[in-house]
Structure formats: structure tokens, C-alpha cells
Amino acid sequence: ILRIANVYGPGQRPELFIPSIINQSLSEDIIKVGNIDVYRNFVYVKDVASACEVVMKKKDAKNNIFNIGESTSILRNVITVVSQIREKYLGAPIKITVDKNLVRPKTTEVGKFKLDCRKARSIGWKPKYNLKKGLEEMFLFEMNKRNNM
Secondary structure (H helix, E strand, C coil): CEEECEEECCCCCCCCHHHHHHHHHHHCCEEEECCCCCEEEEEEHHHHHHHHHHHHHCHHHCCCCEEECCEEEEHHHHHHHHHHHHHHHHCCCCEEEECHHHCCCHHHCCCCCCCCCHHHHHCCCCCCCCHHHHHHHHHHHHHHHHHCC
């Protein structure tokens, strides 16, 4: 059994947080956000695939539960990283504005918690993508997709 963090990567539904930020940053200098002072656990899609492969091949994985995640980050920091990537490729950082329509009620937010992935690491799985590397690959995918339209 895999308990997987928030997965992100190329081709993700555009209304989700990370693709929304990336897509807005590719077309606007100012992006609209909701509450960005909440924490999420993230994992890049290619790392999820490698976790599946590892647990299917390991006999000691049978009948076990594994947490699969790479990082815990406040959403504000995700935007900062996307802004740095945008500046690297497009020459300008992004600015943010809070849109009250995008703010979720506090009662729906999960408190700060971090997935303990030591058990998955003990059978040989380790993420290859940190948040910055995954966001940059996703940013380039979306940028190239727009350029090839």
C-alpha cells in the first residue's frame, strides 16, 4: 500500500495549485492565489512511478504500508521557486495577489504535517526530484507546449 503525497508533474489538470501557478506565470506577471500560508507534502510524478516499481520488485514490501513523498513546503515557497524559474527563463519574476474567491475556509485545511518516508527508503526507494527540479521540469514542459501550439 502506498500513501502518496500531493503528486505534481506535466499534464496535470490546470486548475490544481501547481499547474495553475505555472500556467499563470507563463501568461501573466501577476498571479492570483488563495491561501498560500498552508503546508503540503509533494512528490514528483516520476518519483511516484519509481516508488511503484521498487515496491513491486521487493519481497519485503508485501503487506506493508509506505509513505511516498519528497518535501513538505508552505505554498508561499512553491510560488517563490516558480518565480525564480520564471525569472531564469523569461527574465522577470512574478508578483502575487490574493483573490478572496480562491481562499479556502480554514476548516477545510489540514494542519502542518510531514510524511515519514523512512520505511520506503529502507527498501531502496529514494526520490530523484526535489521540489525545485520537479517544478523546473514541469515549467519547461508547459512553456514548450505553449511554444509548439
